[in-house]
Amino acid sequence: MFQVNDNYLKLPGSYLFSTIAKKVNAYSKANPDKKVIRLGIGDVTLPIAPAIIDAFHGAVDEMGKAETFRGYAPDLGYEFLRNAIAENDYKARGCDIEADEIFISDGAKCDSGNIQEIFSVDNRIAVCDPVYPVYVDTNVMAGRAGTYDARKGTWSNVIYMPCLEENDFVPELPEETPDIIYLCFPNNPTGAAVTKERLQEWVDYANRTGAAIIYDAAYEAYISQEGVPHTIYECEGARTCAIELRSFSKNAGFTGVRLGFTVIPKELKCGDVSLHSLWARRHGTKYNGAPYIVQRAGEAVYSRAGQTQIREQVAYYMNNAKYILEGLKEAGYTVSGGINAPYIWLKAPNGMTSWEFFDYLLENANVVGTPGSGFGPSGETYFRLTAFGSYENTVAAVDRIKKL
Numbered sequence: 001m002f003q004v005n006d007n008y009l010k011l012p013g014s015y016l017f018s019t020i021a022k023k024v025n026a027y028s029k030a031n032p033d034k035k036v037i038r039l040g041i042g043d044v045t046l047p048i049a050p051a052i053i054d055a056f057h058g059a060v061d062e063m064g065k066a067e068t069f070r071g072y073a074p075d076l077g078y079e080f081l082r083n084a085i086a087e088n089d090y091k092a093r094g095c096d097i098e099a100d101e102i103f104i105s106d107g108a109k110c111d112s113g114n115i116q117e118i119f120s121v122d123n124r125i126a127v128c129d130p131v132y133p134v135y136v137d138t139n140v141m142a143g144r145a146g147t148y149d150a151r152k153g154t155w156s157n158v159i160y161m162p163c164l165e166e167n168d169f170v171p172e173l174p175e176e177t178p179d180i181i182y183l184c185f186p187n188n189p190t191g192a193a194v195t196k197e198r199l200q201e202w203v204d205y206a207n208r209t210g211a212a213i214i215y216d217a218a219y220e221a222y223i224s225q226e227g228v229p230h231t232i233y234e235c236e237g238a239r240t241c242a243i244e245l246r247s248f249s250k251n252a253g254f255t256g257v258r259l260g261f262t263v264i265p266k267e268l269k270c271g272d273v274s275l276h277s278l279w280a281r282r283h284g285t286k287y288n289g290a291p292y293i294v295q296r297a298g299e300a301v302y303s304r305a306g307q308t309q310i311r312e313q314v315a316y317y318m319n320n321a322k323y324i325l326e327g328l329k330e331a332g333y334t335v336s337g338g339i340n341a342p343y344i345w346l347k348a349p350n351g352m353t354s355w356e357f358f359d360y361l362l363e364n365a366n367v368v369g370t371p372g373s374g375f376g377p378s379g380e381t382y383f384r385l386t387a388f389g390s391y392e393n394t395v396a397a398v399d400r401i402k403k404l
């Protein structure tokens with residue numbers, strides 16, 4: 001008789017977004033005259049830029065002609081896209097990353113969930129708290145997390161690194177030594193960025209202790225300040241300890257299209273075994289490549305017109321972020337993020353918990369955000385707003401909050 005992977009049974013229900021949806025639906029039903037503004041979800045709203053759409057059309061037409069039709073894509077991605085990434089995202093920033101160290105995928109969610117497969121089940125992970133939940137849940141599924149403490153909301157075998165106001169939402173080096181360290185900057189949910197100096201400390205620590213860093217840079221395009229690294233490979237020694245994950249979702253609006261990539265430098269080894277060759281083996285066995293038309297569209301992101309157009313989109317969202325940040329500050333809230341990331345992280349006022357503040361905001365301002373406790377215990381008194389809405393809705397939401 002078959003048995004299930006009982007690690008899945010250990011996972012607590014993921015109630016965050018379904019609870020939010022239920023509460024919002026109930027409120028809207030009881031108050032049909034109220035216009036609820038949603039600044040909760042992390043999905044983009046602007047359509048894909050014209051230069052990228054043109055590339056899609058061109059590639060679709062190629063698929064309809066015998067001489068240009070393409071079947072299975074190369075396992076690790078088309079050369080044209082890997083070269084564009086290596087040149088624009090790495091070499092142009094002085095980072096030594098070759099095209100054959102880049103693995104094209106259908107996005108950072110899958111890669112951040114799958115990457116743990118190439119590590120021993122005995123390895124111990126460290127995560128930021130609060131955290132993008134995929135890192136922890138996929139390690140639970142693999143049997144690496146231990147047992148769940150429902151009261152604390154933590155796993156016995158996971159090292160949690162609190163990210164709070166006191167440390168500018170960048171974790172301190174942990175007291176216990178992890179084998180795998182997940183870092184995400186600019187951060188979801190806190191919107192915090194890391195300086196190159198502080199990231200260098202992490203790279204040095206990982207090289208010193210033999211840990212691997214999994215660096216999620218899905219929000220790289222939102223960095224606006226000098227001194228904030230766009231890639232972990234700006235740090236010396238990162239080639240021997242760091243894997244980087246990137247996405248086309250938030251810079252180019254590909255959340256529904258799906259495209260991302262993982263970088264694994266060839267020097268990243270455990271003894272004689274290179275993680276690059278393990279991931280190549282996994283990718284080749286379990287994945288048949290992102291679609292040709294999507295990879296051509298990804299290439300167009302790096303064209304001159306593509307770059308101009310996606311920068312305008314990022315600027316649009318960051319103008320929303322500025323409005324939220326400044327408006328909430330004026331209203332007396334303690335706020336952070338929103339400068340190098342499309343997320344604003346605010347402290348719930350008057351000692352409210354994050355769910356109490358959620359209800360308060362929904363009922364009194366008809367604005368929906370995300371309770372910080374959904375991202376980990378250290379998010380308990382915090383709340384996330386996103387800059388991905390329309391400018392008009394963002395202004396209306398902030399103005400309502402200011403009037404409370």
Ligand SMILES: Cc1ncc(COP(=O)(O)O)c(C=O)c1O
Binds near residue numbers: 216
């Ligand atoms: C930190 C982080 N990593 C990865 C992703 C997922 O990216 P993708 O759309 O490429 O799967 C998200 C999406 O919200 C995210 O916040």
